Amino acid sequence: MSAEKPAKSAIDPKQQADRLQVLGSRLFSKITENAKKRDAVEQRWLEDLRQYNGKYDAAVLATLELSKGSRLYVNQTRPKTNTLVSRLIDILYPTDDRNWAIKPTPVPILHDMANNQEPLHNDDGSKFVSDQGVQVEKRDLATALVKQAEEKAEKMQLAIDDQLTEADYNATAREIIFDGVMLGTGVIKGPTVLGRTRRKWVMLTDGDQSMYKLESVKDKSPATERVDPWDFFPDMTASRLKDCAFITQRHSYPRHALIKLASEPGFLVNQIRAVIDEEVEPNNTANHLAELQAISGLSDLGKNRYEVWEYHGPIDKADLIACGCKGIDENDSLQVYTGVIWITEKHVIRAEVNPMDTGEYPYSVFNIESDGASLFGPGIPRLMRNAQKAICATWRLVMDNAGLASGDQIVVGDGVEPVDGNWQLTPRKLWQATGDYHHGVRDAFASFSINSHVNELLALFQTAKQLADEETGLPQIAQGEQGGATDTFAGMSLLMGSANTLLRRVVKNYDDSVTKPLITRFYNWNMQFNPDESIKGDQTIDARGSSSLMVKEQQARDLASLSQLAQSPALAPMTDWYELYSQLVKATGLENGIVLSKEQIAASKDAIIAQLQQQVQALQQQAQQPSSDPQPGRDALEIQKLDLQKQKLDQDKDIAVLRVQTDQTNRQQDNQTKVAEMNLKRQTGQGI
Numbered sequence: 116m117s118a119e120k121p122a123k124s125a126i127d128p129k130q131q132a133d134r135l136q137v138l139g140s141r142l143f144s145k146i147t148e149n150a151k152k153r154d155a156v157e158q159r160w161l162e163d164l165r166q167y168n169g170k171y172d173a174a175v176l177a178t179l180e181l182s183k184g185s186r187l188y189v190n191q192t193r194p195k196t197n198t199l200v201s202r203l204i205d206i207l208y209p210t211d212d213r214n215w216a217i218k219p220t221p222v223p224i225l226h227d228m229a230n231n232q233e234p235l236h237n238d239d240g241s242k243f244v245s246d247q248g249v250q251v252e253k254r255d256l257a258t259a260l261v262k263q264a265e266e267k268a269e270k271m272q273l274a275i276d277d278q279l280t281e282a283d284y285n286a287t288a289r290e291i292i293f294d295g296v297m298l299g300t301g302v303i304k305g306p307t308v309l310g311r312t313r314r315k316w317v318m319l320t321d322g323d324q325s326m327y328k329l330e331s332v333k334d335k336s337p338a339t340e341r342v343d344p345w346d347f348f349p350d351m352t353a354s355r356l357k358d359c360a361f362i363t364q365r366h367s368y369p370r371h372a373l374i375k376l377a378s379e380p381g382f383l384v385n386q387i388r389a390v391i392d393e394e395v396e397p398n399n400t401a402n403h404l405a406e407l408q409a410i411s412g413l414s415d416l417g418k419n420r421y422e423v424w425e426y427h428g429p430i431d432k433a434d435l436i437a438c439g440c441k442g443i444d445e446n447d448s449l450q451v452y453t454g455v456i457w458i459t460e461k462h463v464i465r466a467e468v469n470p471m472d473t474g475e476y477p478y479s480v481f482n483i484e485s486d487g488a489s490l491f492g493p494g495i496p497r498l499m500r501n502a503q504k505a506i507c508a509t510w511r512l513v514m515d516n517a518g519l520a521s522g523d524q525i526v527v528g529d530g531v532e533p534v535d536g537n538w539q540l541t542p543r544k545l546w547q548a549t550g551d552y553h554h555g556v557r558d559a560f561a562s563f564s565i566n567s568h569v570n571e572l573l574a575l576f577q578t579a580k581q582l583a584d585e586e587t588g589l590p591q592i593a594q595g596e597q598g599g600a601t602d603t604f605a606g607m608s609l610l611m612g613s614a615n616t617l618l619r620r621v622v623k624n625y626d627d628s629v630t631k632p633l634i635t636r637f638y639n640w641n642m643q644f645n646p647d648e649s650i651k652g653d654q655t656i657d658a659r660g661s662s663s664l665m666v667k668e669q670q671a672r673d674l675a676s677l678s679q680l681a682q683s684p685a686l687a688p689m690t691d692w693y694e695l696y697s698q699l700v701k702a703t704g705l706e707n708g709i710v711l712s713k714e715q716i717a718a719s720k721d722a723i724i725a726q727l728q729q730q731v732q733a734l735q736q737q738a739q740q741p742s743s744d745p746q747p748g749r750d751a752l753e754i755q756k757l758d759l760q761k762q763k764l765d766q767d768k769d770i771a772v773l774r775v776q777t778d779q780t781n782r783q784q785d786n787q788t789k790v791a792e793m794n795l796k797r798q799t800g801q802g803i
Contacts (some may be wrong), residue, residue: 134437135386139461146363146458151401152351155492160298161406163496166192166503167297168410168693185514189506195589196495197620199483200296206622207292207630209332215634217272219264228257235326267652269324274650275637278306282338284756290341291481291629299494300344301481304364305633306337306640338642339633342478345403349480349490356490356628360429360747362476367401367420376423376464383439386464392423395626397421398460423459427469427476430454438466458727473639483621495587502583509576513569521568588617626658634658674699676789 165172169190173180179186207214230251235243243251279285287303295301316327346365353359368376370391377387399422430452432443444450453474455467471477482492496503525540534545548559585588634656642651678699681690697710 131437131439132385134434134462135383135463135465136436138437138456139458139463142456142463143424143458143461144427145361146348146426147400148364149351150348151787153348153491156489156547156570157345157403159497161410162405162500163404163494164410166496166500167196170410171507177290179511185505185511185518187514189510189581190497191506192496192503194497195583195587196296199495199589199618200293201298201619202618203292203625204289206618207625208288214659214672214691216657216659217268217634217638217654218657218713219261219268219277219748221266221657222260222264222653228253230254231257264652264654268654270647271638271641271654274641274645274647275634277298278337278637279339280293281336284339287339287341288629292625294344295340295481295483295494295625297494297496298345299482299484299486299497300490301629302342302344303479303481303629303633304342304477306340306637307340307477308337315677337637344491345760347403347480349478349479351489354486354488354490356476356480359476361426362478363427364425365401365407366423368423368497369420373423373459375419378772379382379468382465383463386462390460390464393460395787412589421459422455426454426456426458427451427478430456430466435466435468436461442466442468445613455466466613471636471639473636475636475639477636479632485622485624490743494587497589499583502579502586506576506583509572509579513572513576516568516572519565520569523564524563525565526561528559535646538556553614620763632654 125187126401127533134175153604160755162172167190169192171186171188176186196279211309225494233253235251235253235256237243255363282305291303293300293301316324317330318327340362346367347357348363350359350361373387374384374391377384397420399420401422432445435443435452436445437452437455438454440454455471456463480490482490483494484492484498486492517651527538530549531546532549546559603666638654638656674695678695681687681692
């Protein structure tokens with residue numbers, strides 16, 4: 116950030132208030148005009164929410180009510196949406212790893228010096244010697260510099276990891292993943308430090324006594340927050356985030372929360388007081404709230420809240436000076452400033468120059484599929500909109516046709532009337548003939564059957580479901596439904612690999628659009644504001660959700676499939692079962708305490724063999740002792756008997772060792788099967 120310089124000219128309070136009023140009105144008009152351009156996107160989101168919740172829109176529902184037909188809704192959108200959300204969370208945010216890493220930036224000169232044995236020299240030409248009196252070579256310097264860079268990168272990674280943990284980043288990320296899958300757009304903001312408080316226990320002492328008190332303190336560490344897509348208004352003329360000239364975020368505050376902002380540093384107290392003193396009905400532009408409440412089955416909850424707009428974008432130098440911002444160079448015509456302006460009811464209540472030297476906006480946008488024309492991509496409901504309509508339409512036809520075909524249509528003549536006066540058809544009903552029938556009373560009734568087309572309609576229903584699978588790229592097997600595809604694990608592994616084609620692309624999108632930009636901003640924030648110099652260095656961000664974690668999942672499937680293949684008589688002797696099983700358990704992330712070490716297995720075998728050897732030695736000693744039996748030949752018989760027992764123990768020893776090996780192999784195979792089943796359930800979302 117450039118050094119602060121005092122403004123060249125001061126503005127009196129009246130001029131400053133007038134300038135702020137003009138700035139507020141101009142920015143508010145710009146913001147509202149840009150917001151209107153997003154009306155079509157908001158209508159699409161409302162359709163997505165109705166579809167996810169299994170509700171027809173008002174026009175379709177009115178048509179169905181007039182037709183007196185079925186109004187059932189077969190919701191295939193919700194399970195597909197939830198499946199993709201669960202799979203992405205499972206891959207991107209596992210419990211035993213992070214989906215990013217920080218590494219030192221590669222330096223070519225250090226790579227060239229890695230094997231260079233030339234000695235280093237001082238400025239005077241003498242050889243450089245270490246404190247231990249050892250000649251230092253260029254490769255020693257390269258090794259030391261690389262080690263130092265790696266230590267700094269590791270410390271930076273730990274610092275950012277701690278900041279994200281304190282901010283509950285994983286919970287925030289799960290919310291934006293749902294937004295991205297559901298609405299097609301998930302928005303995360305960070306790093307942010309405004310208005311965050313943290314509660315901690317503080318020890319108070321009074322003489323010899325001490326006690327702890329829970330206090331709220333200002334937390335200035337960087338954090339992240341989920342931005343509701345409904346409140347995110349980027350420059351609608353841009354198709355990519357980096358092309359946006361400005362970005363606006365809408366906040367909604369009740370009266371007391373708006374007053375509380377006056378105590379936050381940087382807010383203009385007089386401007387907030389002017390808004391509160393006006394005592395007018397707050398202006399609300401969130402027209403979608405009533406629709407959202409209706410979808411959730413709620414009544415109108417009212418709109419008595421203040422809308423505060425947070426604007427990120429270019430600001431005129433004179434406007435920044437009028438807002439009280441420092442460090443503005445009025446003479447440099449090529450210097451462009453981006454600022455952060457907060458506006459409510461056309462009043463500017465906060466203004467500052469972008470605090471980041473990089474000048475970047477603190478937002479990242481996640482799309483499961485890019486639109487190409489705007490930042491708001493399609494979600495799963497949008498992708499399967501037509502298929503969901505076809506599913507519901509065919510199922511209504513099935514219900515209507517089945518209902519009509521379940522009973523005949525009855526035609527009643529003029530000369531017949533019910534005895535009880537009720538014309539509804541019911542069992543054991545009495546009818547009275549009132550006319551004169553020449554051919555008998557049977558002429559008074561006629562029945563007609565409606566043909567059943569349920570089977571044909573069910574075929575259309577299944578076709579519509581298959582279209583939903585193809586349009587979303589989420590087949591039923593990815594939702595945990597095997598169907599009749601295959602019963603072998605190798606076949607299931609191949610099917611799951613095909614089912615994850617969409618998943619790989621979505622994870623890559625997340626890496627590129629969220630993980631890498633967000634962690635990069637945290638890195639920049641720490642480089643600029645963190646006082647710890649030991650973490651700072653030339654470093655790069657490695658977003659590895661689509662590489663490391665997806666590769667680990669693929670390896671687990673391949674190892675499980677290989678364990679099945681290696682059980683054949685031809686391949687079993689060529690397989691190191693211990694190593695194969697160890698790698699399989701490691702790939703599933705369940706390695707702690709499951710696999711015994713080779714030393715533990717060997718110790719178990721040695722204990723059994725030692726016990727048997729002790730029994731053999733005892734028999735041998737017993738055979739060598741003279742017998743006290745006076746009968747001749749008794750000693751020879753006892754010795755033969757002991758020799759037979761010894762031979763039997765030797766056989767038992769060999770059998771016991773073989774049994775230990777067999778039991779070990781059986782346990783490995785059983786554990787392989789169990790781990791493979793657990794891995795399959797985790798892949799298909801059943802274990803989530």
